[in-house]
Amino acid sequence: xxxxxxxxxxxxxxxxxxxxxxxxxxxxxxxxxxxxxxAIGPDPRLLGPIAGGVxxxxxxxxxxxxxxxxFLADYQDGALDLLALAPEPLSAIVLAKxxxxxxxxxxxxxxxxxxxxxxxxxxxVSILPLLASLALGTPTLSLVGAIxxxxxLGARRGGVLIPLLVLPLYLPVLIFGAAAVExxxxxxxxxxxxxxxxxxxxxxxPLAPLAAAxxxxxxxx
Amino acid sequence: MHRFANPARxxxxxxxxxxxxxxxxxxxxxxxxxxxxxxxPPDYQQGETxxxxxxxxPAAWMSMLVYLVVAAGSASALVWRHPLGDIVARAASPVGxxxxxxxxxxxxxxxxxxxxxxxxxDARLTSVLVLFFLYLGHxxxxxxxxxxxxxxxxxxxxxxxxxxxxxxxxxSVDWWNTLHQPASISRLGWPAIDxxxxxxxxxxxxxxxxxxxxxxxxxxxxxxxxxxxxxxxxALLARS
Amino acid sequence: xxxxxxxxxMGGYGGFxxxxxxxxxxxxxxxxxxxxxxxxxxxxxxxxxxxxLPGRKGGQGRTAETARxxx
Numbered sequence: 001x002x003x004x005x006x007x008x009x010x011x012x013x014x015x016x017x018x019x020x021x022x023x024x025x026x027x028x029x030x031x032x033x034x035x036x037x038x039a040i041g042p043d044p045r046l047l048g049p050i051a052g053g054v055x056x057x058x059x060x061x062x063x064x065x066x067x068x069x070x071f072l073a074d075y076q077d078g079a080l081d082l083l084a085l086a087p088e089p090l091s092a093i094v095l096a097k098x099x100x101x102x103x104x105x106x107x108x109x110x111x112x113x114x115x116x117x118x119x120x121x122x123x124x125v126s127i128l129p130l131l132a133s134l135a136l137g138t139p140t141l142s143l144v145g146a147i148x149x150x151x152x153l154g155a156r157r158g159g160v161l162i163p164l165l166v167l168p169l170y171l172p173v174l175i176f177g178a179a180a181v182e183x184x185x186x187x188x189x190x191x192x193x194x195x196x197x198x199x200x201x202x203x204x205x206p207l208a209p210l211a212a213a214x215x216x217x218x219x220x221x
Numbered sequence: 222m223h224r225f226a227n228p229a230r231x232x233x234x235x236x237x238x239x240x241x242x243x244x245x246x247x248x249x250x251x252x253x254x255x256x257x258x259x260x261x262p263p264d265y266q267q268g269e270t271x272x273x274x275x276x277x278x279p280a281a282w283m284s285m286l287v288y289l290v291v292a293a294g295s296a297s298a299l300v301w302r303h304p305l306g307d308i309v310a311r312a313a314s315p316v317g318x319x320x321x322x323x324x325x326x327x328x329x330x331x332x333x334x335x336x337x338x339x340x341x342x343d344a345r346l347t348s349v350l351v352l353f354f355l356y357l358g359h360x361x362x363x364x365x366x367x368x369x370x371x372x373x374x375x376x377x378x379x380x381x382x383x384x385x386x387x388x389x390x391x392x393s394v395d396w397w398n399t400l401h402q403p404a405s406i407s408r409l410g411w412p413a414i415d416x417x418x419x420x421x422x423x424x425x426x427x428x429x430x431x432x433x434x435x436x437x438x439x440x441x442x443x444x445x446x447x448x449x450x451x452x453x454x455x456a457l458l459a460r461s
Numbered sequence: 462x463x464x465x466x467x468x469x470x471m472g473g474y475g476g477f478x479x480x481x482x483x484x485x486x487x488x489x490x491x492x493x494x495x496x497x498x499x500x501x502x503x504x505x506x507x508x509x510x511x512x513x514l515p516g517r518k519g520g521q522g523r524t525a526e527t528a529r530x531x532x
Contacts, residue, residue, distance in 0.1 A: 147382055151375045155365035165358045165379060168351050169386050172393035179400060200389070211382050214299075218374045258482075259468075269471040272478050276485040316492060323488045330481040334474050432489060440496045446503035453510045 003088050004096050011100030014073075021066060022104045026112050029062040033116045044121040051122035052130050052181030056174055058116075059109045059134060063141045064166065066105045068159045070097055070149040071216060084220055091209035094150070094216065098142045098209065106138030129184025133177040136197040143201075143208035144169045150215030173200060226304055232445045235438040242435040249428035256421035264418060270334050271418065277327035279426040280320045281349050283433060285387075287317030288352060290437075291359065292384035295377035305441070307373040308448075310380060311363055312440035316433060318356035324349045344398040348391055355383045 016022070036054050040046055074080040083093050110131060117127050148166035152158035180193035257275035264271035291310045298306030325346065332341040340346070359376050366372035471478045 147378075151362060151379055152365070154371065155362070155375070156367070157365065161358075161361060161365055164354065164361055168354045168358065168390065169382065171351060172386070172389045175393040175397045179396070182400065207385070211378055214378050215375060218371060218378065221371065221374075263472065269474045269478060272471070273481040276481055280485070319488050319492050323485055326484045326488075327481040330477045330484070334477050432493075436493060436496055439493075439500050443496065443500040443503050446500065446507050450503060450507055450510065453507070457510070457513075 004092055007093060007096035008099050011097055012103060014100075016104065021069065022108055025062045025066050025105050026108050028065055029058050029109055029112055030116055030119075032058040032061060034119055036120065048121045048123055049185075051117060051120035052126050052185065053178050054120055055113055055116055055122070055130060056134075056137075056177050056181070059113070059138065060141060060167075060170055060174060062109060063105055063138065063145060064163050066101065067145040067149045067162050067166070068152070070101055070146055071153055071219075072149075072158075075153050075219065080216065081220055084217065090213035090216060094146055094209040094212045095205075098139075098146050098212075101146070102139050102142040106134075106142055109138060110134050123185055125187075126181050126185040129180050129190055132190070132194060133180035133197060136194060136201055137173045137177045140173050140197070140201045140204045141170060143204040144173075146212040147208055147215060150212040150219065153216060153219035173197065176200070228304060228308075228445050228448070231305060232442050235442050239435060239438050239442075242431060242438065246428060246431040246435050249424060249431050253421060253424040253428045256424055261417055261421045264415075267335065270331060273327055273331040274418075275421050275425045277324060277331055278422060279429040280324040280327060281345060282426060283429045284317055284321040284324055284349060284352055284356075286430075287313050287320060287433060288355065288380075288384065288387065291317060292380045295380035296384075298373070299377050299381060307377060308441055308444045309437070310359075310377060311373065312444050313433075313437055314356060314359050314363070314376075316436055316440070318353065318360060320429075320433075321349055321353040321356055325353065342398070342401075344395050347398065348394050351390055351394065352387075355387075359383070 033054055036050070037047060071080060074083065084090055086093070113131060113134060114127055117130065122130070145162075145166050147169070148162045151165055152161040155161055176193045176196045180190055180197065182188075183190050183193055253275070257272055261272075263269045290313045294303075294306045294309035294313065296306070297303040298310065328341075328346045328349070329339050332346070333339050359379055362376040362379055363372050366375065469475050469479070
């Protein structure tokens, strides 16, 4: 446990040193979201209904942006080889890295969401469901994204490969995240979509690090 | 399974079976096409366009079955280190992608006369579309590494992750579809289960299956030959 | 002739139906062609190499031969 925390803190320190990266994710998120009013016009009757969906999609894409770097730096300078040799299971190490990734990517996205919601004219009643669905969904995105990041380690054009690998796996999270927002806006019960998002997270927590660790081991071979 | 572990023996077995399997495929297509185009009535709801279903639905079925084959081969390579697992996965994947593409094309051609648009976001077509990208990811991963073995292993991990996700994706797409379904569009075109409709459908499905098995054996033999070539060339280089 | 025309027309949907069947034929035939050609090419190169290495048949083949010889 202490090893996990130590690794988490190390990764957090590294990530925060590159606070630039976390800021980049937020800037991309806001920038991509505000493209929509330019593309389809600023009419709130058009923007409002799609605001929740736009937030979800751009949050996903912003999360994708930072995936490549999940393992890359450690892979390139050899630290990943050393970590793989450690007595702790590689999946625990992956989990620590994923946690650091979420804290520096998913969490800032959630914090920036109300602002983007306002910019896109999201109905006030949809903001809370949006935040709740993002809170449950973005950790899953980080977990599943780690699989893609691990698989593309050492590949040619790894950065372009990751979205292709990961987006089909992201789809269920997006569908239920958007469904939660939809339910919140129309006054329906949030229970089902949020419960499913929770279930997806619980399933990903043990399984994704296993797959990502196998992928990393393959890259280190 | 262990009987098939010897690649050379498998290659010989496959070479012996291929002509028979090819003949069966030809026969099934002959019967199937006759039934589909000539010896079956138009549907009372869809008219003649139901005939497109006879090439569309089997393609969709095969696209999912072949993914199962890819996942099974990948799992056997990862878990039991079965020597043919990776080869079967690599050989089957492009065929699966082809079936998926065919399902999308024929689905589009079916949707236009039925619903007036070239694309309909119904549950089946959408699932097949996602499956298409799963295949593309698998094939891309196979070719993304300079070391083929590393690519095979990565692709295998993706295939297993994908097959676990597939029921979840299907479930989500169905959910999404019922959530947003305009009242007029029901599940794209299951006509009444009439034996006159079922007969051509099942024969065509069998034809597609026989086609896949034949093609798989040809492709596996080709992969085995390439692997053998690599080995022989390495031996030649070592001797010179 | 009239029956043939009606057959091709397929109640007005002929374009879609024949396009769908043509797509199926194209995909299935092309896949078959590529796969068959790749097999022919590899087996051809293998046969060439076998000629250049008389008596050697590479890994499993050789084992199978000697195993059979000893049976």
